[in-house]
Amino acid sequence: MSQPSERLGQSVAELRKLRGMSTRQLADRLDQLGHRIAQSSISKIEAGKRSVDVDDLMALAVALRTTPNRLLLGGRAGTEAISLTPKVATTAHRAWAWADARWHLDSQYDTDTPQAERADDFRRHARPTDLRLREEHPAARSAHALWQLVGVLVATMESNGPTRSQMNLLDGDPATRAAQLAEARNAATRDPVMLVARALSRVDDEVNALLSEAVGELYQVDAPEFAGQTVDGVRFDARGTAFVRPGTALLDTMIESNHAVTRINAETLTHWLRVNMDRFFDKGSREVPTD
Structure with missing residues (x-):
């Protein structure tokens, strides 16, 4: 059964080699990050012969472009048993679920909280409140x-x-x-x-x-002559479609000029988003834009 320090050393060695780095290059990279670990110390860490403090752990994770969890728990998340402390062990999958704040460790040594309340107690304290509330929707x-x-x-x-x-x-x-x-x-x-x-x-x-709750009252306006333009602060897509809230001058104008105006529901909005997905994603990388 693997121990934390053993897994960390193996992870550092594995990821360093995957990155094509020597221990010297990793030491140089750490130095550039402002955290010095000597080349000889990196070799000792990989062999499980040198302890790693929190500052070391964070710097190694940044240098190896990974996460502290990956270094601590290893690269597998199956049913194999791993040790977390000298008296607490679990499967690698459960350990990852715990580290990702998705599952609490039902340890026999956790006697402060009644068993029936442990899962809820863990969820309340394992993630930032704003993230937790979003994830529990x-x-x-x-x-x-x-x-x-x-x-x-x-x-x-x-x-x-x-x-x-x-x-x-x-x-x-x-x-x-x-x-x-x-x-x-x-x-x-x-x-x-x-x-x-x-x-x-x-x-x-x-x-x-x-979507129905978020959309509320919303109208779809179809005006091909405004395709790709912004009118009264409302952006029309390449097909001349825009979504407008009631009570706006633009909506009144579109109705008076006999443009197609339709009150939409979540299904309509979902369809529009799928059709116009290329507006939100780069066609080559399919990654969300950062700006």
């Missing part, structure tokens, strides 16, 4: 469940469906996991493709509900 939770089930689908492509051990790789509160296990064991939904399809349907419903 029903739409976000449904999307996360879909993401997990896609992982199960990938893991079971050549099997007869998800086994209990594979479904146990899911994280979440006990009630949610119990429901997922029950659903997976149901003969009608044992097919992992069906599981993903059902989860996708739930995400679609939740996101449409979210």
